[in-house]
Structure formats: C-alpha cells, structure tokens
Amino acid sequence: MEIVVVGLDYKKAAVGIREKAAFDTNAKKHKWARHLLDQGHREVLILSTCNRSEIYMVSKQPKKAVEDARNAFASIFGGQEIDSYLNVWQEREGIMHLYQVASGFDSMVLGEDQILGQVKQALEFGMEYKHSGKFLNKLFREGVTFSKKIRHHYGFSETPISTCYTGIQLLRQSGNGLEGKKVLITGAGNMGTLALRHVLSEKPEKVLMTNRRHDNLMATLSEYQQVIPVRYDDRFDALDEADVLISATASPHVVYMADRVKIRKKPLSVLDLAIPRDVDLELRHRDRISLFDIDDLRKVVDGNMEKRRQIVEQCKEDLQKEVEGYIHWKKVSRLDPLLDYVSEKCEGIQRETIGYLEENTELTPDQLEEIGRLLMGHLKQSFKKPIIRMKKPDDKLQQSNLEVFMEGLSKRHGG
Structure with missing residues (x-):
C-alpha cells in the first residue's frame, strides 16, 4: 500500500486556474472520492481550500x-x-507534505x-462517508496533532494570522482601512465568521452581513447583536450603502454580478476571499x-513572516521525526494480519485443549478456566519475542522474513 498525493496549489496555479479545478461542494468531493474508490484504490481524502485542491489516496497501484x-x-x-499545474507526491514525500500542510508550513x-x-474537516468528511480508512485517518490525525504541538511549543500562534486577517491588512496598506467605514460581509461560514471577528476589531462605523441561508446567518449573529442582518436577495441594496465588501461564500457561482452593481457614487473596496471567486472580475x-482577490495577499505576506520562517527552521527536525514515526507505524501495520492469525490460532488451541480436558478429566469449571487462562498466556x-523483532524499524532480515511469511499466509487464505 502506498500513499499518493496529487493536487494543485497557489505556488503553480493562479486563482483563475484553482477555481476551475476546485472541489467546491461536498457533493463534488463525495462524487470524485467514490469514483476513485471504484477504480480499485483503497482510501481517498480530498482537501480543498482557497489555496489548494489535493487528492490523498492509498493504493496498491500507485502509478x-x-x-x-x-x-x-x-x-x-x-x-x-x-x-502542467499538478503536483505529485508519493509515499514519504506525500506524508511529509500533509504534515507541512496541516502545520501551515x-x-x-x-x-x-x-x-x-480545514484538514480536520477533510478528515471528518472522509470518515463520515467511509472514503478513508486506517492509513489516511492516522496520517491526518497525526498531522493535526503535530500542528497543535508546534503551535503551542514554539508560540506559533501567539499572534494568530489567517487569510482573512492578511486580507484586512492588505486593505489597510492600500489605503482602504475599515475604521469608520460601512462594511458588508457576505457568507456566514467559517471564513465569513472569522472575517466578521477581524472586521469588528477594526472599529468600523457599521457592519452588515448577509448569507444565502438566512437561518444560518441569524444563528451566527446571535453572538453579534451589533451586526445588521441583510436578506440575501437584498444584498445589492446593502452594497450601495457599503464602503467595503468582504465576500467569502462557498457558492460555485458568482454572487455579485457586474450587471447588478450600480454605478458608484463613493469608493468601494472589495476583498474576495472565495474559491471560486464571488465577485465578477468585470468590476475591476x-x-x-x-x-482584491486571494492571490493579491502575496503583497503583504512577505513583510510579516520572518519570525514564522525561523520557527519553521526550528521545527524541521521535529517534523522529520514525526514523518519517520508514521512510516514505521505504517510498516508495522503490515503485521496486523499476522497478529490476527496468531490470535485466532491461539484461541483455537485453547478451545481444543479445554474441550479435550472437559471430556477426559473430572476438572471443575473453575479449574478449566484457570488452565485456559494460563495456556493462553504461555x-x-x-x-x-519474534513479533517484537519484526517490529524493529531497521531489521531488514526480519522484514524480509515477514514479506515471505505474509505472502504464504495470503496464498493459504485465498488472498
């Protein structure tokens, strides 16, 4: 079984490419995960964010x-x-890549x-629909655990930084800050809610928020009484009033069409954080x-990342240890069928022995139970000892013996 990762990200593919190849709905993720499983591959997880779309697979046929x-x-x-935009990572490189992605590296x-x-959500979705299994579930869980550990140990999140936060920095640097402005936020999901928290910290004059599902919007705003809810059908009227629009929906279609946006009497700053993009490019x-869209964030990224780059350097050794640990676990997991086989045989011997003693001796039930316990222990x-030796990571002789044994065991039990 080999881990394979295929995908595209912001490094090679601009936002216009990424949005055309995005798994932008749960229905699309489910459809393509099922398709790949039907092709004979063992496990599939799909990670889709504003900056990347990646397919993680476990397969006996990596090519x-x-x-x-x-x-x-x-x-x-x-x-x-x-x-030409796709990246491919296999086995060790794929494992390393997931750890780096989960950690924000x-x-x-x-x-x-x-x-x-987002990594957690991908894992939960894959588990819910049974797209993933032992190997990818373990990999994603370990990636999340490592990410939490380094963020805590190295103070990686002492000054939390998100795409939303960086976008607001971009607005400020371009002379379009939010203080004293009327701000319209579109989208009440995770990104929109995070944007709302950052916006409120900027001391705007008024904040309006809209969402396709009004019940979800009202649930979000139950904690933010100062924010004015806007019906989704009324979003263009609210836009006329706004100085700033921040849009972060999961819609597969354009949300703000150019032909419905009126000629502006006052300036409007637009921050489109969605993939696919929410705002008609004609408005540019x-x-x-x-x-501004997601790719424009590069203008502010380099200026505030030096401390975090230093932390990444410090984490390299820890990261390598985590990857080696997972690879060793993955190799040792090949022993699972052997352990099951040994356990089954031991239980069979125990049953046969106790059955023989029951028929041919006058031992009491308590004595038979004690003999059965002692026999299983022995x-x-x-x-x-031989199983412990097989689990040693660098024992090539034992690994070779295991491969021969497993091959024979597979033939004996029909594959």
Whole structure:
C-alpha cells in the first residue's frame, strides 16, 4: 500500500486556474472520492481550500492512482491542460507534505490558522462517508496533532494570522482601512465568521452581513447583536450603502454580478476571499471600485513572516521525526494480519485443549478456566519475542522474513 498525493496549489496555479479545478461542494468531493474508490484504490481524502485542491489516496497501484487522480482533475477543469499545474507526491514525500500542510508550513500565509480546521474537516468528511480508512485517518490525525504541538511549543500562534486577517491588512496598506467605514460581509461560514471577528476589531462605523441561508446567518449573529442582518436577495441594496465588501461564500457561482452593481457614487473596496471567486472580475474595471482577490495577499505576506520562517527552521527536525514515526507505524501495520492469525490460532488451541480436558478429566469449571487462562498466556508469550523483532524499524532480515511469511499466509487464505 502506498500513499499518493496529487493536487494543485497557489505556488503553480493562479486563482483563475484553482477555481476551475476546485472541489467546491461536498457533493463534488463525495462524487470524485467514490469514483476513485471504484477504480480499485483503497482510501481517498480530498482537501480543498482557497489555496489548494489535493487528492490523498492509498493504493496498491500507485502509478494508476496518479493517473486516475490526474484524469479526475482534467474532468473537473475541462481539459488536460491542468496537468502542467499538478503536483505529485508519493509515499514519504506525500506524508511529509500533509504534515507541512496541516502545520501551515506550506500556506501562502505561513503558519496560518485556518488550514488546521480545514484538514480536520477533510478528515471528518472522509470518515463520515467511509472514503478513508486506517492509513489516511492516522496520517491526518497525526498531522493535526503535530500542528497543535508546534503551535503551542514554539508560540506559533501567539499572534494568530489567517487569510482573512492578511486580507484586512492588505486593505489597510492600500489605503482602504475599515475604521469608520460601512462594511458588508457576505457568507456566514467559517471564513465569513472569522472575517466578521477581524472586521469588528477594526472599529468600523457599521457592519452588515448577509448569507444565502438566512437561518444560518441569524444563528451566527446571535453572538453579534451589533451586526445588521441583510436578506440575501437584498444584498445589492446593502452594497450601495457599503464602503467595503468582504465576500467569502462557498457558492460555485458568482454572487455579485457586474450587471447588478450600480454605478458608484463613493469608493468601494472589495476583498474576495472565495474559491471560486464571488465577485465578477468585470468590476475591476469600474471607476471607484478596488477589487482584491486571494492571490493579491502575496503583497503583504512577505513583510510579516520572518519570525514564522525561523520557527519553521526550528521545527524541521521535529517534523522529520514525526514523518519517520508514521512510516514505521505504517510498516508495522503490515503485521496486523499476522497478529490476527496468531490470535485466532491461539484461541483455537485453547478451545481444543479445554474441550479435550472437559471430556477426559473430572476438572471443575473453575479449574478449566484457570488452565485456559494460563495456556493462553504461555501461547502469547511464545510469540512475543519474534513479533517484537519484526517490529524493529531497521531489521531488514526480519522484514524480509515477514514479506515471505505474509505472502504464504495470503496464498493459504485465498488472498
């Protein structure tokens, strides 16, 4: 079984490419995960964020897994042109990549906080729909645990940084700060709610918020009585009043169409944090409108990341140990069928022995139970040393013996 990762990210693919190849709905994630499982691969998890779309797979046929994942991206994108933007990582590199992603080491905003929650959500979705299994569940859980550990130990999140926070910094640096402004936020999901918290800390004059599902909006705003809820159908009227629009929905379609946005009488700053993008690109050419999308965040990233880069350097040794630990666990997990087989045989011997004693002796039930317990203990003890030797990470001779044994065991039990 080999771990394979295929995907695209902000480093090679601009936002216009990423949004065309995004797994932007749960239905799409479920559809393509099931498709890849039906191709004969063992496990699939899909991680989709504003900066990356990645397919994680466990397969006995890694080359086929890479090809099937490439074809999935081509189908979503609408052509094989997507191939030139795709990254491929296999086994050790794929494991390392997930740890780096979960920790924020591979993010545009180095060490950003949102990715940890997105990795958790990908795992929960895969487990809920049974797309993932032992290997990917373990990998993603360990990636999350490592991320929490380094954030706590190295103070990685003493000054929390997120995509939303960086976007607001971008507005401020471009002369479009939020203090004293009327701000409209679109989207009441995780990104929109995080944006709301950052916006409120900027001392705006008024904050309005809208969402496609009004009940979700009202649930979010139950903790923010100062925020004015706006019906989704009334969002363009609210936009006329706003000085700043921050949009972060999960909509697969454009939310603010250019032909429905009126000619501005006052300046409007737009921060579009969605993938696919929420705001019609045509608005970028309108007078009095400044439009920024997720890729524009690079303008402010480099200036405030030096401390976090130093922390990443300090974490490299810890990261390598975590990866080696997972690889060792993965190798040792090959013993599971052997352990099950040994356990089954021991229980069989125990049953046969107790059955014989019941028929041919006058031992009491308590005596038979004690003999059965002692026999099982001795049987397990007899297998303990060879199994421990097989679990040693660098014991090549024992690993070779295990492969021969497992091959014979597989043939004996029909694969």
